[in-house]
Amino acid sequence: MRVILAVILCLAAATPMLAADQTRFTAPVIFVSDGVTLTVLSKQQIKIRLYGIDCQERGREFWSRTKQVTSDAVLGKTVTVQPMDTDHDGRSVGVVFMPGGQSLNAHLVRDGLAWVDQKYCTREDICAPLRKLETAAKLQKLGMWQDKTPVPQEDWMLLPGGGGPSIPGGAPR
Numbered sequence: 001m002r003v004i005l006a007v008i009l010c011l012a013a014a015t016p017m018l019a020a021d022q023t024r025f026t027a028p029v030i031f032v033s034d035g036v037t038l039t040v041l042s043k044q045q046i047k048i049r050l051y052g053i054d055c056q057e058r059g060r061e062f063w064s065r066t067k068q069v070t071s072d073a074v075l076g077k078t079v080t081v082q083p084m085d086t087d088h089d090g091r092s093v094g095v096v097f098m099p100g101g102q103s104l105n106a107h108l109v110r111d112g113l114a115w116v117d118q119k120y121c122t123r124e125d126i127c128a129p130l131r132k133l134e135t136a137a138k139l140q141k142l143g144m145w146q147d148k149t150p151v152p153q154e155d156w157m158l159l160p161g162g163g164g165p166s167i168p169g170g171a172p173r
Contacts, residue, residue: 034057038096050114055108106129116131
């Protein structure tokens with residue numbers, strides 16, 4: 001009985017900390033790694049991966065443009081971060097709101113510089129509007145959607161000369 005009580009107390013004590021980790025915070029952006037990854041300085045440096053979207057990797061046509069647009073929008077500015085999760089690399093994954101309140105995630109998708117990551121974008125309240133923005137960008141042929149046959153990142157990684165390892169059959173999944 002004491003063990004059960006101890007477990008319940010530990011879980012109860014941990015719950016507010018878990019909830020606190022998911023609360024919005026503001027911080028200046030001190031570094032932009034690529035179009036969808038940036039670092040903010042709160043009490044410590046926190047690497048943020050934009051939730052629900054992805055962009056082209058280094059070596060692809062729109063990689064540098066996406067990084068530049070992200071840098072212009074947020075580098076050296078104070079943003080609001082809504083943490084959603086932590087990824088396999090230990091980065092915080094979230095929605096980043098630029099000064100003025102617009103979502104950076106939505107901004108990149110709207111301009112055709114990022115797409116909705118169907119595997120990881122699971123929150124319908126966030127992902128449904130992003131999918132609409134992606135569809136509009138495709139129809140208007142904005143950004144990477146100008147290409148007649150844009151290759152999704154996961155397929156590009158498998159191509160010879162793509163970002164994946166040089167092994168027969170491409171990168172392991």
